[in-house]
Amino acid sequence: MSVRNGNLVGRVAIVTGASSGIGLATAKLLAGRGAKVALVARRKETLDKAVQQITLSGGEAIALGVDVTxxxxxxxxxxxxxxxxxxxxxxxxxxxxxxxxxIDERKLAEWERQIDLNVTGVMRVIHAFIPQLVAAAEEGATVDLINTSSIAAQYVYPYFSVYTATKAYVSHLTRNLRVELGQKNIRVSMIEPGIVATELQGHVTFQGAKDWLAQAEKTIEFLQPEDVAEAVGFLVSQPRHVNLQQITIMPTKQGM
Structure with missing residues (x-):
């Protein structure tokens, strides 16, 4: 990663979930295109290493060890x-x-974890930063709020009930916010990825889901985090008056 593309010079970005996967890849891409980037996640030591890499490549970034809940x-x-x-x-x-x-295993703690992070965490970030987005837009800046949803928001998957419900929330929230905040010159978008090769798969403990993912990996070339980061980079590089509401990005062989 190097600062070779300056189309985001002057912009100030925050990336949550930035310690790995899509978040880390996107933070590096944004910094590489000239944005000043705040990387946010719970694992501060991991963030510090990422910031060091960005800085050595000529970018500007800070690490903030924060739990978004x-x-x-x-x-x-x-x-x-x-x-x-x-x-x-x-x-x-x-x-x-x-x-x-x-669902009949009744793992309430896992349900709450997903809701707290995927729904409430998203809302807490919006609550904290919306005054800055409004102020930046009033100053004439190009302003973007991009939420990570999932293809799971559109389809039905066995054993993913709570997860898919949280992502459906994010998608519908984003559609509504676009109508409201667009009037303030704030672009609102969502990314709905299919299967991405990230550490999320490593968090799966339920055997039925593990078996499904293992079988999928034999037949599908999963997206890489950098693929999704490029989609984010495309969104934020559009002219100020252009708002791409939604990008659904899928592995070529993944049907749904």
Whole structure:
């Protein structure tokens, strides 16, 4: 990664879930195109290494060890970024968890974890940063709020009931926010990826889902995090008056 494409120079971005996978790849891409980037996740040491890589490549970034389900911590992060870089004008709201399981196993803690992170975490980031997005738009900046949903928001998958429900929430939230915030010159978009080769698969413990993923890997070339990052880069590089509401990005062989 090097600062070879300057089309995001002057922009200030925050990426949640930035310690691995899609979030990390996107943070590196945005920094490589000239944006100042705040990387947010719970694993501060991992973020520090990513920031070091970005800095050595000529980019500018900071690491913020934050749990996005903690409103006070997210609010503090918003103030830190503002003090360091100025108003945030690009949010990639990406932190999430995927914990499939049979509903009759009644794993309430796993249900709550997914809802707290995939739904409430998304809302907490919006709550903390929306004043900065509005201010940046009023100053004439190009402004983006991008939420990570999933193809799972569109289809029905056995054993993924809670996860798919949380992603359906994110997708419909994004559609509604686009109507509301577009009037304020804030672009709102969502990314709905299919299967991506990230550590999310490593969090799966339910055998039925593990078997399904293992079989899928034999027949489908999974997306890489960098593939999704490129889609984000495409979204935020559009002219200020252009809002791509939704990008569904799938492995070629994945049907649904």
């Amino acid at each position: 903690d409103q006070a911590a997210v609010d503090a992060a918003a103030e830190t970024v503002k003090a360091r870089f100025g108003h945030v004008d690009l949010i990639f709201n990406n932190a999430g968890a995927m914990l499939p399981g049979a």
